[in-house]
Amino acid sequence: MNQDNFAQKLTKAINALKARQFDQSAKISRDIISKLDSGDIAEQAGKIYTQLQPNDFWGFNAYGLVLFANKKLPEAGKQFAKAVNLKVDYAEAWGNYANVLHQLGLLKEAEEFTLKALETANDKQKVSIRLNYINILIHLEKYQQAKEIVRKIPISLSEHSSSYNITLGILYSYLDNPECSIQYFHKALSIDPDNKIGQKNLANLYTDQRQYDKAYDIWKRIITNSRFSEPEIEHFMAVIRSYNNTPAKNELILEKSSLNKIGADLPEVKIDEVNDLYQLITLEGFKVYPDSWEIFNDHLLYMDMSFHKQIGDGGFMNEMNSRPKNITKPIENTQQLEGQYLLLAGCDNYYHWIVDYLPRLEALEQHPQYKELKFLMNSNITGYQKASLEAIGFDIDRIVATEKAQVYEIEELIIPHMTNRFFTDGYVPDWMRCCATTQNLGWLRESYKDFMKPRNDLPKRIFLSRAGAKFRRCVNEEAVLKLAKDYGFEIVANENLSFTDQIALYSGIEAVMGPHGAGFTNTVFSSPGTHVIEMFPGSHAPEFYKVTSDLMGHHHHSINGDIVHAMKPLGPEFWDFEVDLEHIKHALEQV
Secondary structure: OOHHHHHHHHHHHHHHHHOOOHHHHHHHHHHHHHHOOOOHHHHHHHHHHHHHOOOOHHHHHHHHHHHHHOOOHHHHHHHHHHHHHHOOOOHHHHHHHHHHHHHOOEHHHHHHHHHHHHHHOOHHHHHHHHHHHHHHHHHOOOHHHHHHHHOOOOHHHHHOOHHHHHHHHHHHHHOOOHHHHHHHHHHHHHHOOOOHHHHHHHHHHHHHOOOHHHHHHHHHHHOOOOOOOHHHHHHHHHHHHHHHOOOOOOOOEEEEEOHHHHHHHOOOOEEEEOOOOEEEEEEEEEEEEOOOOEEEOOOEEEOOOOOOOOOOOOOOEOOOOOOOEEEEOOOOOEEEEEEEEEEEEOOOOHHHHHHHHHHHHHHHOOOOOOOOOEEEEOOOOOHHHHHHHHOOOOOHHHEEEOOOOOEEEEEEEEEEEEOOOOEOOOOOEOOOOOOOOHHHHHHHHHHOHHHOOOOOOOOOEEEOOOOOOOOOOEOOHHHHHHHHHOOOOEEOOHHHOOHHHHHHHHHOOOEEEEEOOHHHHHHHHOOOOOEEEEEEEOOOOOOHHHHHHHHHOOEEEEEEEEEEEOOOOOOHHHOEEEOOHHHHHHHHHOO
């Protein structure tokens, strides 16, 4: 039946409703939603039917499926909730409800409702419910439990279900078994050659394994797949241009390298050794993209100065993967800067500014013209960046604040290169590795020692709340805080204190506690013996404050909570979590 026929049936249902022929209207509406599973016509029919038949659990489930297909997830969830309230053992509706909650990122509730679905589902229903359950467990990082569920699904499903093979491909990628993962994605594509998830995952896996020829074959198939959006296709075509070494107008294909290798790349470059940690490198005629601090000429790309990976948009680069070459986005215009400039750089992340960028002044101070030359920094300089510079007598007027999405070509650029940077593959910086050393932390403490004076009016045990944050929240923070208060902790909001008052506060604390976040940065000003209690979502425990604590002689306590809310499209390190209060109490008892 075509759309016109369904439209005519809907008109009949509406007319019957107006004529108060309720049974007739309900009959026609039910017929529509039993045959049409998405679109405005099905949605209107579902609304009519559920209003006329408020006790029909099937109707609410069918209406929920239409809303789910129409991407109206919260509304779909409400319909599934009504269905299970009418029939508590309605396995299909519980499974659909769990799927909605999973899509909304409510992982704990999704797992709970999946288990309810499995309690009453028949053998056929259990297959699809268990497939969804595996995906939920993957996001909850319960990989071994997910493998146990796989064993309960008939292996024969692999011969005709692309969903089964995609799910297992994703699972084994998380289990660090790329060979097995690749096999499952290939099997999925043999069943459904245009499967978007299978194609994208397989191409990325081949790229990660550095099997570029195989990855290239997949990228070529992707650009003919109508299931991808136009921006996605544009990106994939850029990847192919990079592979073929055929840039489009205003694009550059650049060889990735590291400033640690610049002496070999460009033997004529001037390199001055400052100390064991820093070098001053002078580059002539190089370009800079300040949003993420790529440094490049027409052939080479250096990303050593980038410490804060942009979320979502890739910034200047059209391709950022493990291939040795990268392709830029089109460079429409370049601003020329004549003369010499010192590169301090910077970003709007408090930790990386304080620990990774600011201490580079130690190297720049060794330049003979340090007091005369202009400095290049990020656009929209933050209040804490300005305050941290002014506190050590830095002349703010010497800063050239760059503009966003602008490329600069600089006659002579002096870079304070930190030689201990970590890379994922020799040239792409590892943003999640801590580069703090006794050298740069020592410089911070020496530079700000006049403000490291504990005050009696400031608390000694502080709790850093993220209740008002948009991500990485501890969902049972209220209970955690209640427990912490019994041990003398008080809530402190760093943003309500001046930069120098924060230094004074942290120089006098005995302990600090809270969900992982930039607030812990100030512990670099705390005394040896300070307790640092840090809570994390799942297994995602960045090492930053563990490393700084070890260097500073602090006692670091890591508490890993259970992920309960997926904050997509952000990665799991940003998701909401719940901690075990017994683990909290154990840490507090050690303070």
